[in-house]
Amino acid sequence: MVDSRTLNPRTPVVIGVGQSVDRIDSPSYKTWAASDVAAAAAQAAFENTTRADAVRSAIGAIVAVRTFEDTGRPSPFGKTANFPRSIAKRLGINPGYALWTKAGGNTPGDMMIEFSQRIYDGEFEVALLCGAEGISTVRNAHAQGKSLNFAEDPGGQVEDRGSGLEELRDPLLTRHGVLGAPISYALAENARRHRLGLSKQDYAARMGRLFEPFARVAAANPYSSWAVPAFSATQLLEPGKSNRWIADPYPLRLVARDQVNQGAAVIVASLAAARAMGVPEENFVYLHGYAKAAEKRLLARPDIGASPTAHAAVRAALKGADTTVDDIALFDFYSCFPIAVANVVIDELSLKEDDPRGFTVTGGLPFFGGPGNNYSMHGIAEMAGRLRRQPGKKGFVGANGGTLGKYSAGVYSTQPRDWTEQPSTDLQAALDAVPSPAIDDSHTGPVTVETYTVVHSKTGPQYAVAVGKNAAGRRVIARTPEGDTKAAAHVHEADFLGRRIEVAAQGDINVFQVA
Structure with a gap:
C-alpha cells in the first residue's frame, strides 16, 4: 500500500x-x-x-x-x-x-x-x-x-x-440507408452472431440475459431518466406495441434511450x-x-x-x-x-x-x-x-x-x-497497421452475406441492408429496393447470414432482390 x-x-x-x-x-x-x-x-x-x-x-x-x-x-x-x-x-x-x-x-x-x-x-x-x-x-x-x-x-x-x-460519417453507408446508430450497430451485432455461429433465437437469448441485470440496477438508481421497470430477459426481447422493432436484431428495449x-x-x-x-x-x-x-x-x-x-x-x-x-x-x-x-x-x-x-x-x-x-x-x-x-x-x-x-x-x-x-x-x-479489406462501391454479381439488418418504422419493416464479400473477396454493401417493404419483411423473417444474394449496381447504390 x-x-x-x-x-x-x-x-x-x-x-x-x-x-x-x-x-x-x-x-x-x-x-x-x-x-x-x-x-x-x-x-x-x-x-x-x-x-x-x-x-x-x-x-x-x-x-x-x-x-x-x-x-x-x-x-x-x-x-x-x-x-x-x-x-x-x-x-x-x-x-x-x-x-x-x-x-x-x-x-x-x-x-x-x-x-x-x-x-x-x-x-x-x-x-x-x-x-x-x-x-x-x-x-x-x-x-x-x-x-x-x-x-x-x-x-x-x-x-x-x-x-x-x-x-464518424461514411458516405457509402449513408447512401445505402445506414442512418444512425441502431442500424450500424445492428450490422455489427449480426456480424458477431455470424462469427459465433448462433441462431437468431439463441443469440437473442444471450442479449436478454446480458441486459436483464442492467435493468435491475437502473430500477434502483435515483438518477435514472425514467421509472424503468426491472425488465426480465423475456420482456426485453418480446416485440410488441411498447417494444417495437428498431433494426434487427434490436427491439426498442435493447436500444440506448436518448429521451433524457x-x-x-x-x-x-x-x-x-x-x-x-x-x-x-x-x-x-x-x-x-x-x-x-x-x-x-x-x-x-x-x-x-x-x-x-x-x-x-x-x-x-x-x-x-x-x-x-x-x-x-x-x-x-x-x-x-x-x-x-x-x-x-x-x-x-x-x-x-x-x-x-x-x-x-x-x-x-x-x-x-x-x-x-x-x-x-x-x-x-x-x-x-x-x-x-x-x-x-x-x-x-x-x-x-x-x-x-x-x-x-x-x-x-x-x-x-x-x-x-x-x-x-x-x-x-x-x-x-492491420490491413483492411478492399471495398467495391459499385458491384453487380453474387455476394455472400457477412451481416445484414432490417430497418423498421412504426408500421413495420421498411428496407434491409446487407454487407458481404464478392467472388474476388472484396466487400460490398447493398440494400433492398426503395419502397419494397415486402422484401424487407421477408429478410426480417428469414436469416440471411452466409446466404448468397444477387446484387446489381443502380446509380450510386447497390441493390439486392429477394426471391
Whole structure:
C-alpha cells in the first residue's frame, strides 16, 4: 500500500462528483435546458467535495461535453452559443479556460485522461468536467405545442473543437440507408452472431440475459431518466406495441434511450490543491491505468462484429494499473447496444453474462438513460462514489464512441498511486497497421452475406441492408429496393447470414432482390 504522503503533489485526483436528473414525470420537474441540468450536476459535485466554496473559486478550467443539439439534432427552442460558459454562468464562476469537446461517447474518458495529464503538467490546479442533455424536455414541449426559449450567448473564451462528426460519417453507408446508430450497430451485432455461429433465437437469448441485470440496477438508481421497470430477459426481447422493432436484431428495449434530462460532473485537482482546499483524503479517487484508441471505419474492419480497439484499450488500461480483471470489483461498460458490452466482457475478458460483479453501476444506456456523449461521465461519477464506500477496491469504466469506433478505458481506486504517463501511441499504431479489406462501391454479381439488418418504422419493416464479400473477396454493401417493404419483411423473417444474394449496381447504390 502506497503512503499518500509520498506521492508527487502534482498527482491528479478526483475530489468531487455529482449527477442530476429533471424527469418530466416528477412533481419537481423544472423544464430545464441542458445548461441548467449540467450546472445542477456541477453544483452537486462542488458540495460533494465538502469544501464547495473553496473548490468553486479554484476552478481554472471548465470542460463541457458536446450535446446532441450541437451535433446536428434540431433545437426548436434555440440553444446556447457557448455551452461551457453557459454552465459556468449558472455556477457563478469564470474560469480562465473553457473547452467544448467533440462528440463521441468516449469523450468523458478521454477528458479524464487529458485533464489529469494537464493538471500533472502544471497547466491547471482544478478542472470541472461536466455535461448534460435536455432532450426529453425539448421533445415533450414540442409535442405539447409549448414555446420555450433556450437561446443564449454568454460570451467569453472557449476552445471549440467542433463536432467531430466528419470522423464518424461514411458516405457509402449513408447512401445505402445506414442512418444512425441502431442500424450500424445492428450490422455489427449480426456480424458477431455470424462469427459465433448462433441462431437468431439463441443469440437473442444471450442479449436478454446480458441486459436483464442492467435493468435491475437502473430500477434502483435515483438518477435514472425514467421509472424503468426491472425488465426480465423475456420482456426485453418480446416485440410488441411498447417494444417495437428498431433494426434487427434490436427491439426498442435493447436500444440506448436518448429521451433524457440528465447531467453529470467530475472535479479533478492536483493533490497539492486538493489538500490546500481542505478536501478530505477519503474523497480522493485516483486514475491508476488508462488508454484510448480509435478504430477503422465500419466497412474497413476485417471483422465488422469485433472491436480490436476496445480490446487493446482495456488490456492497456489494466496493464497500466498493474492489475488484472480478476482484481476489479466494479465495472461500468458503455452499453448503448448489447455488442458494446459483449465484445469486451465476453469476447476479450472471457467473463460470463451472469458475473456476480455485474457490468454496470448506473443501469446502462437503454435503462438508466443515454444522455448523449456524456453517459460515461455518469459512469465515472457513480464509480467514484461507490469506490469511496469500498476503500482500496478497483473499478473499471469503459467509454465507447461511434459504432465501436473509439474506446477510452480507465481503472479507478481510492488506493493512492502516483500519476504515470501511459501513452497510447504504440497501441494506436499497431491497430492502424492491420490491413483492411478492399471495398467495391459499385458491384453487380453474387455476394455472400457477412451481416445484414432490417430497418423498421412504426408500421413495420421498411428496407434491409446487407454487407458481404464478392467472388474476388472484396466487400460490398447493398440494400433492398426503395419502397419494397415486402422484401424487407421477408429478410426480417428469414436469416440471411452466409446466404448468397444477387446484387446489381443502380446509380450510386447497390441493390439486392429477394426471391
